[in-house]
Amino acid sequence: MKKYHVSLNEMLLVREIRANIQRQLLREGGRLVCFTMNIPGEIKRTPLVRMLFDRGMAELNAGLDGQIKYTLTIDRTTGPEGYLLTDMPDEQVKNITQCIEEKFPAARLFDMDVIGDKGKLSRANRRKCLICSRPAVECARSRAHGEAAVIRMTEKLLRGYAEEMLSEAAYMSLLDELYTTPKPGLVDKNNNGAHSDMNVPLFEKSAEALKPYFRQAVRIGMSGGGMRTLREVGMRCEKTMFIATSGINTHKGIIYSMGLLLAGIGRSITEGGEWIENAVALARADIETRLKNAGEHPLTNGNKVYAAYGAKGAVGEAAEGFKTALFAADRLRDYSELTDTPGILVLCDIMGILEDTNILHRGGKPGLEFVQNRAKEIGMLPIKQRKDELYKMDKEMIERNLSPGGCADILALAYFMAKWEKISEDLFV
Structure with a gap:
C-alpha cells in the first residue's frame, strides 16, 4: 500500500x-x-x-x-x-x-x-x-x-479505534442475524426453532462474549499475524463462548469465519491488498491439514459430516473465496431496496444453495434436499408472499428437527460485509 x-x-x-x-x-x-x-x-x-x-x-x-x-x-x-x-x-x-x-x-x-x-x-x-x-x-x-513517541501513540490510538469499530460491526451483525424473523428451524424472535437448549438471551450473551476476540482478530491482521496465531486466539475464544453458554455451541462456526474476515480487513488497512483476498489466503494456509484431520479424526459434528459426505462447511466456504457470503451480501443490498425485511429473503436464498453441514448432521442428504428444494420453491414466489411461507417452513423444520446453522452464519457474514462496504467506501485512495 x-x-x-x-x-x-x-x-x-x-x-x-x-x-x-x-x-x-x-x-x-x-x-x-x-x-x-x-x-x-x-x-x-x-x-x-x-x-x-x-x-x-x-x-x-x-x-x-x-x-x-x-x-x-x-x-x-x-x-x-x-x-x-x-x-x-x-x-x-x-x-x-x-x-x-x-x-x-x-x-x-x-x-x-x-x-x-x-x-x-x-x-x-x-x-x-x-x-x-x-x-x-x-x-x-x-x-x-520526541516525534517518534508521538507517532507511536497516534498509531496506537488509530489502531485501537479500528479494532473497536470493526469488532462492534461484527457484534452487531450477529445480533442482526439473531433478530431476523422468521428463520426456519433457527432461534429468532418468534421461537427457539429446532433447539430445546437455545434462546435469544443465550445468543445475546454469547455474542457479547465474542467481542474481545473480534478485536484481537483485527489486531492480528493489522500486525501481519498469520493463521496459526488467529487459530490459537480463536480456540481460546471458543472456550470463552462455552463458559458463557454453559457448554452450548452457539457461535463456533462464526468464530472461525468472522475472525478470518476481520483479520483480512485488518491487514488491508495497514498493509494493503483486497480484504477478501487477505482473508482467503489465511483460510487456505491450513485447509489441507484441517480437512485431513477432519477425515482421520471425525470427533466433532462438522468433522463427522465431512467424513461421511465430503461437505467442507465453513472451512470450504472460506478457502473457496466466501462465494456464498458475497452472494448473500449482494442480495441483501438488492432486497434492501425492495423491502424492510431483506434478511429473511436473503436467508431463504442461502438455504436454497448452501450445503449446510448442520442440516446434514441432523437430517442427512434427505434433510438437505428438503431444505434446499423448499427454499427454492419459496424463492420463486412474489416477495410479498415469501414471509408467510417461511413461517410455514419454520414449523416444518421444527417437526423434522432441522436447523440451518451454517446458513445463519452466512447471513451474519453478509450483514457484516454490508457494514464494511459502508465503512470502507472512502478509505482507500
Whole structure:
C-alpha cells in the first residue's frame, strides 16, 4: 500500500488553501466548523486516518442536529478536511465540538476549529498531551517526548479505534442475524426453532462474549499475524463462548469465519491488498491439514459430516473465496431496496444453495434436499408472499428437527460485509 510522504511546503500551501476556503464559506454567514486531523509525521493520510475522520464527521452531523447549511469534505494527501456551516450560536457550536474531541480516546486526534464573526473561538480548557497529562501546547513547545513517541501513540490510538469499530460491526451483525424473523428451524424472535437448549438471551450473551476476540482478530491482521496465531486466539475464544453458554455451541462456526474476515480487513488497512483476498489466503494456509484431520479424526459434528459426505462447511466456504457470503451480501443490498425485511429473503436464498453441514448432521442428504428444494420453491414466489411461507417452513423444520446453522452464519457474514462496504467506501485512495 502506497504511503505518501508530505513535505513542509505542501503543508504550508494547504494551510493557505484552507484559509481561502474558510473565507469563502464565511461570506455566507453563520459559524464555520473546520475539521482536520492531528497526525504527526510526514504521512498524514492512511485508511486508519480516514476511518477515524469519517467518525468525526458523523459525530459533527449528529451534534449539529440537522442545522447544517452547507457541508464540504476534501480528501487530500495532507489529510482529510471537513467544513460545516451552521447558524447555531458560537458557544453552542464550540461546546459541541469540544465534547466530540473528548468523547473517546482516539477523538483526541480530532482538530475541530470553530470560526465565528469575531474569528476562531478558544477552547474552554486546554487539550492534554497524547502521552502525558500535561497541556499539549507545553509538551509540543518543549518537544518533551520526541516525534517518534508521538507517532507511536497516534498509531496506537488509530489502531485501537479500528479494532473497536470493526469488532462492534461484527457484534452487531450477529445480533442482526439473531433478530431476523422468521428463520426456519433457527432461534429468532418468534421461537427457539429446532433447539430445546437455545434462546435469544443465550445468543445475546454469547455474542457479547465474542467481542474481545473480534478485536484481537483485527489486531492480528493489522500486525501481519498469520493463521496459526488467529487459530490459537480463536480456540481460546471458543472456550470463552462455552463458559458463557454453559457448554452450548452457539457461535463456533462464526468464530472461525468472522475472525478470518476481520483479520483480512485488518491487514488491508495497514498493509494493503483486497480484504477478501487477505482473508482467503489465511483460510487456505491450513485447509489441507484441517480437512485431513477432519477425515482421520471425525470427533466433532462438522468433522463427522465431512467424513461421511465430503461437505467442507465453513472451512470450504472460506478457502473457496466466501462465494456464498458475497452472494448473500449482494442480495441483501438488492432486497434492501425492495423491502424492510431483506434478511429473511436473503436467508431463504442461502438455504436454497448452501450445503449446510448442520442440516446434514441432523437430517442427512434427505434433510438437505428438503431444505434446499423448499427454499427454492419459496424463492420463486412474489416477495410479498415469501414471509408467510417461511413461517410455514419454520414449523416444518421444527417437526423434522432441522436447523440451518451454517446458513445463519452466512447471513451474519453478509450483514457484516454490508457494514464494511459502508465503512470502507472512502478509505482507500
